[in-house]
Amino acid sequence: MKRMKTVRTAFPTGGVARIVLGAALACAAAARAQQDAIVLENPRVRYVISPDAVNLGFIDRATGIDYLRRDAASACALVRRDGKDHAATSVSRAGDRLAIRFGETGVEAILGVESRDSYIRLAVESVTGGEIESLTFLNVPLTLRGRPDEPFGACAFSLNLITRVDQLPALQTELRAACCRKFGIAGAKAAIVGAPIERVLPALKSVLADADEMPHCTVAGPWAREVPFNHGSYLFNFGALTEATVEEWIGAARNLGVTQIDNHGGSPAFFRFGDFALNREKWPEGWETYRRIVRRLHDAGIGSIFHTYAFFIDKQSRYATPVPDGRLDAFRTLTLAAPAAADAREIELAEPVKGMSTITGFFEHNSVVLHAGDELMTFATVAQAPPWRLGGLTRGAFGTRPAAHAKG
Structure with a gap:
């Protein structure tokens, strides 16, 4: 026979009382935090x-x-300094301004806040406490999936070119807006939209109608579904539509029941992405020639779409060659661990590069182009173990000038 044991856990004297008291204090602290909380709200959403x-x-x-x-606590804002992100540690409100502080960094950001019926507007007024690389002034992770079958939708919307919002409108899974030293920090602006799903597009219309630094186009974005033109079909034009062929295109469109021509650039045969330089052999007067073509299409009742791929930069455009523009964006920043001569075919780096890929293509979110000073170079090999090196370099790529680069 096995003897059964009753196992008891004993508390020291007063243990239960201490646990109960601790829980009570924690609840009281949470209640105080809610009571002292900063609330940004409009008739539809409350951000705390x-x-x-x-x-x-x-x-x-x-x-x-x-x-x-x-699933984890999230800070309302972050700053990046010397390559490291620092979460906000305190925030206070005085009237229509938020003061956000970032602990030991000594950085303080002042944001203007304006609540409107359809959205809440945030604007970076100043940042003090030393140089920073970037400021994320809105950071709200959501449980939303960003789908139209949900009852509620949310969106962070950039209100000017110096404000970065990575997720596309209108339905997002996180609200995140940032600005960086490279393009400017003071003056960055974003709108916060939170609304029942059927009110999201009307709210975004209000955002754009009020925005004074954004294009006002009432046939796209939140207006797109209401415009009959946007429900038509189209033919792609990759550069064959000229003044000599426009009547053929009109005839083909009518025969097929097509109502639009989609002008798709990206090759020397048409126009370059980035600077939109047009092939002058086909269109001698540049875009003035093309205006006449579009006018003829419109007269025939056919719409013209300009397919820009606005985030693409052709490597032969004036933004890349002969001197690359300092505003070109990058996937990541790397540090030279040793000087690189102008004819070096390999560079050594301080950061690990394991996992970097040399695969590129239209559907690959990747690049093998390095930007150092006024030089572009490409790499063909990636070290998978220290010392971290990129090799097979093509120096002075795309018509830029090879140069020596110092360590660091």
């Missing part, structure tokens, strides 16, 4: 931040449902 800069809620005011993702 604790005094220690932690996101507390992103709430649909009609239903009370909180869409803040809570």
Whole structure:
């Protein structure tokens, strides 16, 4: 027979009381944080931040449902200095201004806040406390999937060119807006939209109607579904449409029941992405020639679409050669671990490069182009173990000038 044992866990004297008291104190602290919280709201959404800069809620005011993702605590803002992100540590509000501080960095950001019926507007007014590389002034992870079958939608919308919002409108899974030293920090602006799903597009219309630094185009974006033209079909033009062939294109479109021509550039046969330089052999007067072509299409009742790929930069454009523009973006920043001569075919780097790829293509989010000073170079090999090197370099790529580069 086995003897059964009753196992008891004993508390030291007063242990239960201490646990209960600790829980009570924790609840009281949480209640105080909510009571002292900073609240940004309009009639549709309430965004709540604790005094220690932690996101507390992103709430649909009609239903009370909180869409803040809570798998981990999230700071309302971050700064990057010397390649390292620092989360905000405190935030306070005085009237229509937020003061966000970043602990030991000594950095303080002042944001202007304006609540409107359809959105909340944030604007970076100043940053003090030394140089920073970037400021993420809106950072709200959400439980939303960014799908139209959800009851609620949210969107961060950039209000000028110096403000970076990575997720596309209109439905997003996180609200994140940032600015960087490279393009300017003071003056960055973003709108926060949170609304029942059927009110998201009308809210974005209000955002764009009020925006004074953005193009105002009422046939695209939140207006797109309402415009009959946008529901038509089209033919792609990769550079064959000229003044000599325009009547043939009109005839083909009518025969096929097509209502639009999509002008798709990206090759020497048509126009370059980036600087939109047009092939002058086909269109001797440049875009003035093309205006006449578009006018003829319109007279025939056929629409003309300009397919820009605005985020593409052709490597033969004036932004890349002969001197690459300092504003060109990059996937990552690397540091030379040793000087590189102008004819070096390999460079040594301080950071690990394991996992970097040399595969490129239209559907590959990748690049093998390095930008150092006024030189572009390409690499063909990547070290998978220290010392970290990129090899097979083509120096002075795309018509730039090879140069020596110092360590660092």
